[in-house]
Amino acid sequence: MMQVLLSGLAIGAIYGLVGMGFAIAFYVTRVINFAEGQLLMVGVMVAAWFARTGLNPWVAVVLGILAAAAVGAVTYLVAVRPVLAFDRFSFAWLVSTLGVALILENGAALIWGPTSRSFPALLTGTSVHVGSATLTLQEVVTIAVAVAAAIGFELYRRRTLFGKLGMAIAHDPEMATALGANTVLVATAAFALAGAFAGLAGVLIGPITYSNPYLGDTYGIAGFVALMIGGTARPAAAMAGGLLLGILGEAANKLIDTQASDWFPFVVVVVMLLVLPEGLLSVGAPFRQAVRRVRSPAGATG
Amino acid sequence: MTAASRVPAAWRPAAFVAALAGYGVFAYWAAHSTLYIQGLVLVAAVFGMLAVSLDLVAGMTGLYSLGHAGLFALGAYATTILYNDHHWNLFLILPACLLGVGAVGLVLGAVSLRVSGLYFAITTFVFTLVVTVFASDSTFTGGYGGLIGPIFPEFPSWLSWAGQSVIWACLIALLVTTLVVLAIRSSPLYPVLLAIRDAEPFAASAGASTAAVRIGVFGLSAAIAGGAGWMFAFQGIVSPSQFSWQVSVNILVMVILGGINTTIGPILGAVFITVFPAQVNINPFWQEVLFGALFVGVIVIFPSGFVGLIRLIGRQIGRRLGLAGPAAPRVEEEQPGIVDAAAVSAVARAEDHAVARSNGSGPETPAIDCRDISFRYGDGPLVLNGVDFTVRRATIHGLIGPNGSGKSTLVDLISGRLRPGGGSIEIEGVAVDREGVTKRVGHGVARTFQSAVLVNELSARQNVQVGLYSRVPRLAARSLAWPALPSARRDGRRLRQTVEDSLAFVGAREWGRVRLADAPHGIAQLTQLAAACAWGPRTLILDEPLAGLAPSEVEHAASILAKLKSSGVSIVLIEHQPRFVFALCDEVTVLAAGEVVASGPAAAVRSNEQVREVYLGQ
Numbered sequence: 072m073m074q075v076l077l078s079g080l081a082i083g084a085i086y087g088l089v090g091m092g093f094a095i096a097f098y099v100t101r102v103i104n105f106a107e108g109q110l111l112m113v114g115v116m117v118a119a120w121f122a123r124t125g126l127n128p129w130v131a132v133v134l135g136i137l138a139a140a141a142v143g144a145v146t147y148l149v150a151v152r153p154v155l156a157f158d159r160f161s162f163a164w165l166v167s168t169l170g171v172a173l174i175l176e177n178g179a180a181l182i183w184g185p186t187s188r189s190f191p192a193l194l195t196g197t198s199v200h201v202g203s204a205t206l207t208l209q210e211v212v213t214i215a216v217a218v219a220a221a222i223g224f225e226l227y228r229r230r231t232l233f234g235k236l237g238m239a240i241a242h243d244p245e246m247a248t249a250l251g252a253n254t255v256l257v258a259t260a261a262f263a264l265a266g267a268f269a270g271l272a273g274v275l276i277g278p279i280t281y282s283n284p285y286l287g288d289t290y291g292i293a294g295f296v297a298l299m300i301g302g303t304a305r306p307a308a309a310m311a312g313g314l315l316l317g318i319l320g321e322a323a324n325k326l327i328d329t330q331a332s333d334w335f336p337f338v339v340v341v342v343m344l345l346v347l348p349e350g351l352l353s354v355g356a357p358f359r360q361a362v363r364r365v366r367s368p369a370g371a372t373g
Numbered sequence: 374m375t376a377a378s379r380v381p382a383a384w385r386p387a388a389f390v391a392a393l394a395g396y397g398v399f400a401y402w403a404a405h406s407t408l409y410i411q412g413l414v415l416v417a418a419v420f421g422m423l424a425v426s427l428d429l430v431a432g433m434t435g436l437y438s439l440g441h442a443g444l445f446a447l448g449a450y451a452t453t454i455l456y457n458d459h460h461w462n463l464f465l466i467l468p469a470c471l472l473g474v475g476a477v478g479l480v481l482g483a484v485s486l487r488v489s490g491l492y493f494a495i496t497t498f499v500f501t502l503v504v505t506v507f508a509s510d511s512t513f514t515g516g517y518g519g520l521i522g523p524i525f526p527e528f529p530s531w532l533s534w535a536g537q538s539v540i541w542a543c544l545i546a547l548l549v550t551t552l553v554v555l556a557i558r559s560s561p562l563y564p565v566l567l568a569i570r571d572a573e574p575f576a577a578s579a580g581a582s583t584a585a586v587r588i589g590v591f592g593l594s595a596a597i598a599g600g601a602g603w604m605f606a607f608q609g610i611v612s613p614s615q616f617s618w619q620v621s622v623n624i625l626v627m628v629i630l631g632g633i634n635t636t637i638g639p640i641l642g643a644v645f646i647t648v649f650p651a652q653v654n655i656n657p658f659w660q661e662v663l664f665g666a667l668f669v670g671v672i673v674i675f676p677s678g679f680v681g682l683i684r685l686i687g688r689q690i691g692r693r694l695g696l697a698g699p700a701a702p703r704v705e706e707e708q709p710g711i712v713d714a715a716a717v718s719a720v721a722r723a724e725d726h727a728v729a730r731s732n733g734s735g736p737e738t739p740a741i742d743c744r745d746i747s748f749r750y751g752d753g754p755l756v757l758n759g760v761d762f763t764v765r766r767a768t769i770h771g772l773i774g775p776n777g778s779g780k781s782t783l784v785d786l787i788s789g790r791l792r793p794g795g796g797s798i799e800i801e802g803v804a805v806d807r808e809g810v811t812k813r814v815g816h817g818v819a820r821t822f823q824s825a826v827l828v829n830e831l832s833a834r835q836n837v838q839v840g841l842y843s844r845v846p847r848l849a850a851r852s853l854a855w856p857a858l859p860s861a862r863r864d865g866r867r868l869r870q871t872v873e874d875s876l877a878f879v880g881a882r883e884w885g886r887v888r889l890a891d892a893p894h895g896i897a898q899l900t901q902l903a904a905a906c907a908w909g910p911r912t913l914i915l916d917e918p919l920a921g922l923a924p925s926e927v928e929h930a931a932s933i934l935a936k937l938k939s940s941g942v943s944i945v946l947i948e949h950q951p952r953f954v955f956a957l958c959d960e961v962t963v964l965a966a967g968e969v970v971a972s973g974p975a976a977a978v979r980s981n982e983q984v985r986e987v988y989l990g991q
Contacts, residue, residue, distance in 0.1 A: 105622075149669065149673070150669045150672075150673065153673040153674075154672055154673060154676070157676055158676070161676070162437045162491075162494070163629060163672045163676055164672075165437065165494070165622065165625060166622070166625060166626050166629050166630075166668050166671075166672050167668060167669045167672040167673060169622050169626070169665075169668060170664070170665040170666065170667070170668025170669040170672070171665060171669060172665070173661050173662070173664055173665030173668065174661075174662050174665035174666060174669075175665075176661070177657075177658040177659075177661035177662045177665070178658075178662050180658045181656070181658040181659065181662065185658070292502070292618075299495065299499075330510065334503075334506040334507065334509075334510055337499060337502050337503050337506055338503075340499050341499060341500075341503055344484075344485075344495075344496050344499060345484060
């Protein structure tokens with residue numbers, strides 16, 4: 072049981088990081104970047120590529136994270152900002168961010184080939200014993216880094232002006248601009264940070280999955296489910312959602328059958344959607360807000 | 374605005390027949406072409422059906438469903454399994470698919486529309502994930518490998534000249550789908566659907582049960598997706614990868630790429646997305662990259678899709694040839710015309726009619742009678758506290774008070790948008806406490822909203838038509854075959870006449886064809902008024918109808934209200950301009966901080982010391 076819990080936490084931390092990536096971009100722009108999973112893949116591929124050129128693997132890993140952040144920022148500027156400038160309430164970003172996902176996935180396959188390549192092993196060798204369970208050092212570091220990232224982000228969001236600016240812009244971009252906030256800069260920074268979270272998840276999972284252009288799909292969906300469980304009110308809640316999803320998936324594998332983690336999380340999500348349409352951990356509030364704005368842009372009654 | 378609306382009316386039947394004939398020729402050609410082309414046509418037609426059905430919900434009601442791949446899968450799997458394992462007749466399976474998947478759609482809609490918009494997109498997305506995961510992991514669905522679908526029966530020998538039967542079947546299915554959606558688009562339900570999308574309170578106050586209509590439209594869309602699944606089963610193999618969530622997004626891309634909320638756009642998008650990869654033979658990775666760039670490019674550079682592009686080019690060619698005048702509607706800066714006497718009498722007749730249908734309560738029964746109303750939003754402070762509010766028949770009752778005094782809240786309680794925490798509301802002597810907005814319309818109550826809540830992309834006429842929703846019996850069901858129904862032709866004429874009369878009554882007939890997005894604010898206010906009084910309500914609640922009007926327009930509006938009163942309509946008027954209120958109203962109620970400060974004849978209220986203090990600031 073301990074093994075299930077810890078292994079679940081290790082994989083869940085990855086889901087949580089990707090989920091937080093979704094949430095960070097969403098909480099400023101009210102846009103779900105469907106290329107978030109592909110940003111994880113960018114992190115893995117770029118890190119692996121630099122490592123193959125003989126660079127120090129630690130430097131390669133940092134470059135991978137930076138590359139994911141840069142691609143995230145470009146995604147906002149190219150595929151999201153023009154759409155929102157045309158109509159702030161449209162859902163057209165569903166299509167344009169998916170287009171970015173296609174470009175990234177197949178572009179990576181073009182450049183580096185569609186097959187799995189090696190990823191620099193940094194920490195996998197050592198194992199750590201916790202009670203009856205065994206974890207690799209890599210897994211322990213993953214959990215620690217993910218939790219630290221979540222807490223760090225939440226502190227940053229609440230304590231700094233820049234973090235609060237994000238909330239102001241999400242609430243009313245026009246008002247925030249009128250008050251002197253540079254909405255484009257904040258939103259671009261949010262997408263870059265969201266990319267960095269995905270890239271971080273990528274270099275943490277890379278030693279296990281190796282580098283593969285199709286990683287984005289699997290981890291993108293898992294991260295999205297983590298977002299839905301955790302909610303968007305506080306991006307760090309997506310980390311909690313990811314950890315929960317990881318544990319549930321591992322438990323289902325163990326208790327039902329080895330393929331159960333393919334479908335079990337969805338059952339959890341469906342039950343949640345049916346029983347708690349407002350969502351677990353307050354998924355409802357910002358969604359409803361966005362929804363209300365979409366439904367009655369005229370402002371309804373006073 | 375469909376493409377058809379720009380064809381002269383007399384040519385429309387001929388153009389329709391010509392288009393149909395062309396389609397028939399294409400079908401004949403396709404049914405005799407190579408197997409490769411037939412495969413493409415079948416898949417393109419199936420995705421055309423899916424895109425048209427998705428546009429029905431996404432374009433007309435603003436619900437971005439990502440569940441269509443899942444619904445599509447249900448149809449395809451049901452067809453294959455019922456045929457292979459249970460040996461059902463294929464043509465019995467089709468109605469079963471339509472009804473069964475339609476029913477699933479109704480349930481899914483009812484569950485996911487509790488909260489709307491993005492939440493709906495997510496719930497339907499999860500639905501698709503669940504269906505595909507279930508299909509991959511179950512044995513009776515053949516797991517990842519899938520199942521081999523049935524073969525479409527050949528034509529009987531006397532029809533064998535027509536070629537491949539399945540091609541005819543799929544093209545006829547696409548045609549029927551398109552015609553159904555076209556019928557809805559040309560019916561009076563269309564403006565109502567757009568109102569539910571863009572101006573939900575307006576649609577509700579016209580008597581449309583917005584939730585039920587949304588769920589119903591989604592159910593219809595789901596049924597079509599089920600039908601597309603039935604058709605798709607004949608393509609060979611039915612396997613989970615054909616119905617993944619990416620397929621859901623692809624269908625949405627087809628809709629947006631072709632042109633959302635257009636008749637032909639979704640089909641163009643479907644054909645392009647299906648045929649392009651098959652015809653352009655390049656490195657598959659490059660092809661996908663190009664596809665992605667196309668998604669981004671179209672959305673960013675040309676958000677109205679192919680149809681928008683075609684219209685733009687068409688307009689420019691027309692302008693260059695000097696054929697068509699400027700596309701912008703004629704907007705003349707003129708004062709609203711003098712009220713047409715004939716139009717007034719037409720509306721007055723409607724009033725008489727309405728009064729005759731009234732529930733027998735005498736003229737002394739107040740139009741509105743609120744007793745001891747209290748209300749709070751959530752667990753916030755009391756917004757209304759012990760408010761009594763009575764409106765006598767055929768009077769104009771002013772409701773005034775500073776910002777935040779609870780005027781709009783009181784009106785929302787009367788019209789049923791909100792439920793009071795305490796107290797009772799009677800309309801014409803009938804307790805309505807348990808009734809929602811839609812039912813209260815049945816008591817002859819109409820209302821307008823503070824900042825005109827209307828559909829900007831529709832004309833003034835179409836907006837007024839939304840107000841007449843409750844006057845067209847069984848509109849939702851009949852809209853499916855609207856152009857073909859003789860009764861609809863009669864109703865349509867009557868409807869157009871009422872709309873014209875009503876616009877003439879408020880003096881905005883000149884503006885009937887103008888899109889509200891292009892009309893000045895005063896016209897939007899008048900349109901709102903016309904929509905509210907078009908169906909002959911007995912009680913009219915007007916929330917700041919004069920806000921933002923020019924002085925001459927205010928006088929004009931005042932004369933309209935006076936005329937309505939003289940024809941027996943009781944009016945509640947929320948207003949900020951005190952001079953105007955005291956001149957026009959018979960009685961006035963003053964609210965301040967959620968309590969009634971004074972209520973009674975206008976002159977008495979005006980001289981009330983307390984009122985001067987809290988409101989007039991004297």
